[in-house]
Amino acid sequence: MTQPLKIAIAGLGTVGVGVVKILENHKQMIADRTGRTIEIVAVSASNRGRDRGIDISGYDWSDNALDFAGRDDVEIVVELIGGSDGVAAALAQQSLSNGKSFVTANKALIAHHGTALAACAEENDVALRFEASVAGGIPIIKSIGEGLAANRINKVYGILNGTTNYMLTQMEATGKDYGEILEETKLLGYLEADPALDLDGIDAAHKLAILSSVAFGVKTSFDNVYMEGIRRIKLVDIEYARELGYRIKLLGISSLSKAGLEQRVHPCLVPKSAPIAIVDNGFNAVVVDGDPLERTFYEGRGAGEGPTASAVVADIIDIARGHRGPAFFVPVAAMTDA
Numbered sequence: 001m002t003q004p005l006k007i008a009i010a011g012l013g014t015v016g017v018g019v020v021k022i023l024e025n026h027k028q029m030i031a032d033r034t035g036r037t038i039e040i041v042a043v044s045a046s047n048r049g050r051d052r053g054i055d056i057s058g059y060d061w062s063d064n065a066l067d068f069a070g071r072d073d074v075e076i077v078v079e080l081i082g083g084s085d086g087v088a089a090a091l092a093q094q095s096l097s098n099g100k101s102f103v104t105a106n107k108a109l110i111a112h113h114g115t116a117l118a119a120c121a122e123e124n125d126v127a128l129r130f131e132a133s134v135a136g137g138i139p140i141i142k143s144i145g146e147g148l149a150a151n152r153i154n155k156v157y158g159i160l161n162g163t164t165n166y167m168l169t170q171m172e173a174t175g176k177d178y179g180e181i182l183e184e185t186k187l188l189g190y191l192e193a194d195p196a197l198d199l200d201g202i203d204a205a206h207k208l209a210i211l212s213s214v215a216f217g218v219k220t221s222f223d224n225v226y227m228e229g230i231r232r233i234k235l236v237d238i239e240y241a242r243e244l245g246y247r248i249k250l251l252g253i254s255s256l257s258k259a260g261l262e263q264r265v266h267p268c269l270v271p272k273s274a275p276i277a278i279v280d281n282g283f284n285a286v287v288v289d290g291d292p293l294e295r296t297f298y299e300g301r302g303a304g305e306g307p308t309a310s311a312v313v314a315d316i317i318d319i320a321r322g323h324r325g326p327a328f329f330v331p332v333a334a335m336t337d338a
């Protein structure tokens, strides 16, 4: 077996802890699959003393995650902090520039800076991977970029935010109005620290911008996504929709036609007979329409420790196997303006 692949993990919250658990619990299985042992050498978070339910005493601790970008022994930096700018963006830029591959679950970062970071990865001949950033555990990025590589994609759409899907499902199931379900969802801890990310469709729009780039080879352009969230959905809307044979789902929709790229997130009436209509609660789903395959449908858990960490570790495994292809499956020079 070749040398261990050494990684550093910045951020030990929900996802970071999940990644540590998978890498430690499935160490031998992953080594058998990749031909390399994956070794966590260093970790970083805000509060060193916090009990995370895992043993981190065997890893170097760093108060400053940016140290990882300068460590000679680290081959992959894994960023699980969050935020489109600040430490996450600096860590991405510095790690890639210093010849380290970079894995992240951070949709805000990739939606805003994906193309620039992909260019930096190419210049330095390293990998940039972000499977966990869209639809959590559903391997939708690899499915489009690799499994559907022979297809011209016409349209990609889906339920990309589990929290709002949970809220809409619960309004219909319980007959409670938006305000009541919002309070319950807050108590369950399902909302982002900034609830606008969920409720106004921003989180779904981040994911849609990434999907557009993967599906159509366009430069990431979050600013071009039309956004409308679920704040104005009333119980009566859901009831009328049901009477007419529809359900209301917050969809992200991206399509490329002669008129150009259209990216939008808004509540939609979905026929009850459509597979996506029965995707409920925290689940996500993505539909891809391509030529010649036509429609394919993907469903799974869109968030949470296990599903998200599963996607992050899959990216690490991909790099351990030696895959270094372009982040959006086409070189940045071949990407078009959205």
Ligand SMILES: NC(=O)c1ccc[n+]([C@@H]2O[C@H](COP(=O)([O-])OP(=O)(O)OC[C@H]3O[C@@H](n4cnc5c(N)ncnc54)[C@H](OP(=O)(O)O)[C@@H]3O)[C@@H](O)[C@H]2O)c1
Residues within 6 Å of the ligand: 010, 011, 012, 013, 014, 015, 016, 044, 045, 046, 047, 048, 050, 063, 064, 065, 079, 080, 081, 082, 083, 087, 105, 106, 107, 108, 132, 133, 136, 302, 303, 304, 305, 308
């Ligand atoms: N949670 C999900 O289901 C999910 C799904 C898909 C994608 N994601 C994405 O995954 C990323 C992580 O999400 P999460 O839910 O794991 O977040 P989280 O639970 O809030 O964890 C964030 C972690 O970052 C650490 N941190 C904050 N500032 C830092 C800094 N300056 N340097 C180093 N560490 C710092 C925190 O430290 P302390 O623990 O000491 O406070 C914490 O461990 C985000 O980009 C998110 O959008 C999450």
